[in-house]
Amino acid sequence: MSLITDLTRDAARRGLITAPGFIDLHAHLREPGFEESETIATGAHAALAGGFTTVCAMPNTEPAIDSAGLIAQLIARGEAATAARVLPIAAITRGRRGTELADLIELAAAGAVAFSDDGSPVADAQLLRSALEYARSAGRPILEHPQDLALSGGGVMHEGAVSARLGLAGMPAAAEESAIARDLALAKLTGGRMHLCHVSTAGGVELIRRAKAGGLAITAEVTPHHLALTDEWVAGSRAFAWEDDGPRAAPYDTATKVNPPLRTAADVRSCWAGLMDGTIDAIATDHAPHASIRKDVEYQEAAFGISAFETAVPLLLAGIAAGWGTWDRVVDALTRGPAAVLGIDLPAEDLIVIDPRASWAPDAASLRSLGKNTPLLGRGLVGRVVAAVVGGELRLDMALA
């Protein structure tokens, strides 16, 4: 523990902040299958650079993580990276096809910390019901991606005034809200551990708030980008939700294309309110790196996703500086919140050090993730992770890097 004690004392002396290592419930590390977008090693290093000492890898790889052998391989790759601790999430359905359940009990025994078909909802409610029952037996949560695919249709951004102006097909907030309503009903029916991924709408937050008030044991997460960016970013704005004015970029930047889509400033405000009052339990990045070939295309053709690990801390600090949230609550939602979702203890020997005054602008060369797909490239940010300890071992030290 002396390393942690030393770092904490040194940080306090230099005006830096320390926090327990962050846990990311939701990240796409792309290996196996999409190694040009990210590997477990590059992803684990990028996570660490963002302050995440533990990262849960989503199973929407090729092949999908739906067997004990693939889980074992992922764990081994994660250990070999000696960066962030990598925890595997297994698919709910075989091959993520949404038609038959994967062997959930076996997958849990092999080390899967949760189950998810993220990227897609489990559209078949009966199948999701069975998954919740099984996951309950396995002692694991279901991380559900709430989206009504019929309503979101061919949408590529939030449906509203901005999509109308840009002539892009929209995904209405109702596509998320109606899916959340269904998921809450299934959680109530089964008593399973339902965790709602990347909640992005004011209506979704309100549904969860009411369900929790009614005693339903469900959990939910929000991403840093849904706590800061708005649909105006698709039209070229680079002003945060709390800013009236800001820098501008060209419209139709595919780095702004993400699912769920960037919503309105009112939605961002509601997500912060839900985070602050405990409706939302965790902040998760939904880190979704993509090789440039999948983003350097027409907006409607581009892949969904934002490379999000390394910009999480400055986005959250900006929201806090604007008065929309507090540091203590944010840290809680990055540590104890996600640990509780997973039912694990907070790793005692993890620590991160943040320089809250460091000014920087992300650029493609300095991002450790292979995915350079963030609309924050070149935008001035304040706050950066400068050191990280994982299991008592100093694995990130920006002073040395």
Add this chain to the structure above:
Amino acid sequence: MTWHRRHVLATDDWSRDEIEHVLRTTAAMAEVLGRPIRRTPALRGRTVILFFAESSTRTRVSFELAAKALSADVTNITASGSSVEKGETLLDTVRTLTALGGDVIVMRHAASGAPYFVAERTNAAVINAGDGWHAHPTQGLLDAYTLRAALGDLAGKRVVIVGDITHSRVARSDIDTLVPLGASVTLCGPPTLVPSAWRCGMAPRGTAYEPDLDRALTGADAVIALRLQKERQHSGLLPSIREYARTWGLTDERVARMRPDAPVLHPGPMNEGVEIAASVAHGARSLIESQVTNGVAVRMALLYLLAATPEAREPTAVDGSRTA
């Protein structure tokens, strides 16, 4: 004013002065088109590439005539004749177009925003000839020119746009061009084909939604009917084409609700008997043929403003700023 734009992607961020400047230049070009020899050397030595990744005959031919009237060299890259249909990415196409060394790329593309993608990656000037549902700036400008010619100053005039607003780049560009010139725009059409935000208090500045065509037309100064894509019926947005035609189709009886002589426009190609009755399309109020003629002049004006050589801007050549 001095022209400073390098591209024409949309008119949504144009000042009224810029729109007026293009309309003045268009008048000068219309004069050229009225000469016995419809040709001026302003773009001699310049190459205009027509890159149409979505089928279009009318707009492509209009640009081609415009470029040729200015003595530019014109090359066509159409969807069926290029690699776009063989799975080549837009990025590959842009690299090829840039390597070919055209001075102006005129592009039509099915994806909203595609011209921005190209403009950021090429040295050529880019003119958007229609991108997805987003914008068709030359159509907006030619409609403004046509309406100006018919109605004079558009200040205080009310123009109805009826049809499938959601999927219409023409509607967006008409709004973006007519509103800065002082007109107000009434949007009319089935609720499923008008963006919900525009029906719920977030309509663009200068516009309002009126679902009832009779009410929309009463006292209006002009109407622009949009082409109905028949596939909208199959995507569940329309009960039937027949019902659409009865409810939102322009008939003689309906257009008579407008002010006397209020004109009727349509960007073409028309579905006669659906969004517009044949008698209206070819009737006394119709400016549909003028739109086609004016389209060439507007496109000449933009090509000239973006690509004329400095020598061609000498007083002996066409000079739009002197023609009011």
